[in-house]
Amino acid sequence: MSEKNHIIRRGNALVAPLEVTMKCFAAVPRGAEEVTARELETLGANGVQIAKGGVAFECGREGLYRANLWLRTASRILVQLASFPCTNQGELYNGMYAIDWASLIKPEMTLAVDCSLRDSALTHSGFVALKTKDAIVDRIRSECGSRPSVNTAAPDVRINVHLLKNVCTVSLDSSGDSLDRRGYRLERNEAPLRETLAATIVALTGWDGSIQLCDPMCGSGTIPIEAGLLASRKPPGFGRAFGFQHWLDFDGLLWDRIVREAEAGIRNLPVGLITGYDQDSRALALAGRNAAAAGFEGQIHFFHAELEKFQPEGEKGIVIINPPYGKRLGEEDDLKELYCRIGDIMKQRCRGWTGYVLTGNLELAKYIGLKASRRFVLFNGPIECRLLRYELY
CATH class of the missing domain: 3.30.2130.30 (VC0802-like)
Incomplete structure (x- = not known):
């Protein structure tokens, strides 16, 4: 070219x-x-x-x-x-x-x-x-x-x-496959959070890897893994192919240098920095495999636990929760209790931490029972959502 x-x-x-x-x-x-x-x-x-x-x-x-x-x-x-x-x-x-x-x-x-x-x-x-x-x-x-x-x-x-x-x-x-296709997600569970949205959520929290980050409803692990990529200084496109590599003016030497520089800056995650919890054993197994595929085997820890058993360790950190939104008929009533529990757990067990909840249902969010200090508008596919920030004094 x-x-x-x-x-x-x-x-x-x-x-x-x-x-x-x-x-x-x-x-x-x-x-x-x-x-x-x-x-x-x-x-x-x-x-x-x-x-x-x-x-x-x-x-x-x-x-x-x-x-x-x-x-x-x-x-x-x-x-x-x-x-x-x-x-x-x-x-x-x-x-x-x-x-x-x-x-x-x-x-x-x-x-x-x-x-x-x-x-x-x-x-x-x-x-x-x-x-x-x-x-x-x-x-x-x-x-x-x-x-x-x-x-x-x-x-x-x-x-x-x-x-x-x-x-x-x-x-x-220039990208070829969409940039959210990092390559680590081996399967898609029922309601996956797109990698780019998970990375946006982590970025909006301001988390930089200096304090703990927990996801009590981690599913297949997308939020913890995206946090791991950020904290380890690993580029999200590492190891995948891009459209520009097929172009006539592709500079292979330049690309190799850029990749080598990025690889030299990657670091291991401190033990216990990022954790995920879920009550679904199949989702947790998938989260572990996804984390290993992303290069974080033994670095991001996942635990089988119901939300009621979630107890973060440490005096401060970031907790991110992506609960169901209840978009199907009849689901909303069933989820009111879940949102109440989320509020109770953040109030009782996450003091000193900062909580974030992503939801596409603001009516359900009222049942958290806490006043959000900030609201970010995000879209999960076609669903307009809010990322709600809670200061848990």
Whole structure:
């Protein structure tokens, strides 16, 4: 891929080849935008700006590699190629065809197109994706004599098309699989908490590994494991593959150096720093296997215990609880007692600690019987939730 530091106009399209300074967008679960912005600033990204559903920023190739490796709360990172007006299929095809796809994709490679639309004349995402694919393969065939094939499951290059108010933005997906796919979750239990949301929760608590962290309803262990990644200084993307590794301009030497630097900074967790508890023995067994897959065998400790038996050790720490929300008919009444118990346990056994409860049901949260000192709005998939902070004096 070329490294030009300017914008090229082709017809109505403003085309920005992958360049020394790239315009990027980190797609983020709703509610995590400010956390991701702070992560990007820590990584040295420039021009960080919070937007709806993500964070825009600028960086070079090294910054792009580091962002994919280190971002804990983002879902994927897109690198903008072009932006052009688009009110009909002709403008869509011509704008896509104007991009120098042959410098990005060779005929022997595979591609896939993802599309999202909002408030635009073109209203069918499948049609937009199909016309995009047609323009790309036609342009490559015209220059190379043959065309790439489509592989929606595991493409070499994934193209993202975002059509908003008749402006089409075309990007390359540098992440490949979603960044929440860390690789340690061996199975998915009934109601898994996405890794990126778990990392966001840990970040919002301000926990830095200097005091204990407990999860009394840990399930398959996602919150303790994400806390472990943070405290051990282990990048969440360690050991997995990324989309940019298939790109024509992939710098393997640079990537190897970045990974080696990250690996050198990893440290073991202190004994007893992070613990998880659950009454479901199957979930606990899965949590142990997940923690081992993440590199924390013997470092994160899980205990089989009902919530009533939970008793944290130490004078201070962070306790994070993600109870059921009761979204199914009849479940809410059954859960009132659980939320009462959560409040009683935090009041009676967690004095000196700080408690956090993530819930998608504010009516049930009232039964905790404590006044939240702060409320963070987060989304668990489509469910609007609150992360409630309790000072347990």
